Amino acid sequence: xxxxxxxxxxxxxxxxxxxxxxxxxxxxxxxxxxxxxxxxxxxxxxxxxxxxxxxxxxxxxxxxxxxxxxxxxxxxxxxxxxxxxxxxxxxxxxxxxxxxxxxxxxxxxxxxxxxxxxxxxxxxxxxxxxxxxxxxxxxxxxxxxxxxxxxxxxxxxxxxx
Amino acid sequence: xxxxxxxxxxxxxxxxxxxxxxxxxxxxxxxxxxxxxxxxxxxxxxxxxxxxxxxxxxxxxxxxxxxxxxxxxxxxxxxxxxxxxxxxxxxxxxxxxxxxxxxxxxxxxxxxxxxxxx
Numbered sequence: 001x002x003x004x005x006x007x008x009x010x011x012x013x014x015x016x017x018x019x020x021x022x023x024x025x026x027x028x029x030x031x032x033x034x035x036x037x038x039x040x041x042x043x044x045x046x047x048x049x050x051x052x053x054x055x056x057x058x059x060x061x062x063x064x065x066x067x068x069x070x071x072x073x074x075x076x077x078x079x080x081x082x083x084x085x086x087x088x089x090x091x092x093x094x095x096x097x098x099x100x101x102x103x104x105x106x107x108x109x110x111x112x113x114x115x116x117x118x119x120x121x122x123x124x125x126x127x128x129x130x131x132x133x134x135x136x137x138x139x140x141x142x143x144x145x146x147x148x149x150x151x152x153x154x155x156x157x158x159x160x161x
Numbered sequence: 162x163x164x165x166x167x168x169x170x171x172x173x174x175x176x177x178x179x180x181x182x183x184x185x186x187x188x189x190x191x192x193x194x195x196x197x198x199x200x201x202x203x204x205x206x207x208x209x210x211x212x213x214x215x216x217x218x219x220x221x222x223x224x225x226x227x228x229x230x231x232x233x234x235x236x237x238x239x240x241x242x243x244x245x246x247x248x249x250x251x252x253x254x255x256x257x258x259x260x261x262x263x264x265x266x267x268x269x270x271x272x273x274x275x276x277x278x279x
Contacts, residue, residue, distance in 0.1 A: 009257050011250040016176055019249075023257050027264040031271070035263045044263050048256035131176065138249045 016131040019138065021124040029113040029120040030090040036111065037093070042068065051078075062087055066095065082109075097126065099140070105133040171238045172245075174218040179203065180211045184220065187234040194232065 009023045025032050035041045039056040047053040051072035058066045067081035079100040085108070086094035093111040109126040128134040175181055179201070186192060186200050194212065198205045212232055215221035219238040223230055 007257070007261065009250055009253040011246050011253065013246065015178070021250075021253055023253070025257075025261065025264055027268055031264050031267045032260075034267060035260055041263050041267075045256060045259035048252060048259060050252070138245060 013134075014125075017128045017134050019126045019128075019134060021122075021126075023122050025120045025122060026118075027120060028118055029115040032113055032120045032122060033090045033093075046070070049073075055079075060084065060087065082106075099137075102133070102136065105129065105136065107133075107137070171218045171220055171242055174214055174220055175239075175242065177211070177214075179207070180215055183208065183211055183215065184234055184239075187221065187232060191231040191233045193229045197232070 007024055007026070009021055012020045012022075014020050035045065037058055037060050039058050042056040042058070043053040046056070046068055047070050051070045051074075053068055053070045054077075055067065055069040057068075058064075062084055064084050065081060066084070067079065069077055069079040071077055081098055081100065082096040084093070084095045086092060091113055093109075095109055097107045097109050099105060105128060107126045107128050109124060112123045112125075114121045114123075126137075128137065175184065182201055183197060186197055194205065194208055197203075197208050197212075201208065212221060212223075216223060219235055222233050222235050224233075225231075
């Protein structure tokens with residue numbers, strides 16, 4: 001019975017090297033922060049429809065690392081990792097983010113949580129090293145669900161074995 | 162090399178921030194070039210140059226109205242860009258739908274714990 005229709009993610013491209021995602025949640029921000037930083041909870045949502053998250057490691061401190069591994073529905077594995085640069089509990093998470101299939105594409109992602117009357121506005125601004133890499137992320141199989149990219153990812157995954 | 166790319170398609174044309182500003186203004190309705198110059202505080206030759214690029218990729222149309230030429234946005238050329246981003250957006254929407262479920266559970270747990278907390 002949740003009013004999900006008003007809670008859609010909005011993606012915009014503020015500059016050539018950025019992706020901005022915004023979304024409102026019907027929950028106070030400390031819970032959103034908890035769901036974003038607790039491994040057992042990350043495993044439950046981060047894969048979306050793309051696959052099953054098999055590993056979520058989070059060393060929640062500045063300089064600490066995180067790593068997520070997902071088995072995609074198509075059977076191959078994709079992994080992301082990064083390092084926390086700034087942490088303001090319940091408010092702000094700044095971290096690097098590297099897709100292990102494209103290690104030169106390190107992004108810096110800033111997640112901000114703003115609470116108003118029990119609802120939380122989440123903004124996730126990711127900054128990429130180039131427009132080319134930013135565009136590749138939007139195109140990527142994991143996010144876009146395009147078969148072509150999936151095939152490419154699979155090749156990458158196989159070559160990494 | 163970069164110059165040629167800007168006129169190749171709508172994706173490249175909107176990569177330039179000034180051209181996005183022009184499109185934002187035209188989204189409000191038809192405008193003569195002088196209005197764009199005044200609103201964006203840019204030199205007229207520069208605005209005209211950007212308008213030329215936008216017309217080449219079909220993002221902007223033009224018609225003569227008396228002594229003026231009026232420029233308008235043609236949203237059809239933006240559709241591929243819209244679709245491109247939408248796909249990515251859908252993917253995050255699904256992820257966040259799952260996060261909603263997790264949050265609902267956390268809220269319930271919190272309510273049960275409230276006797277201890279506050």
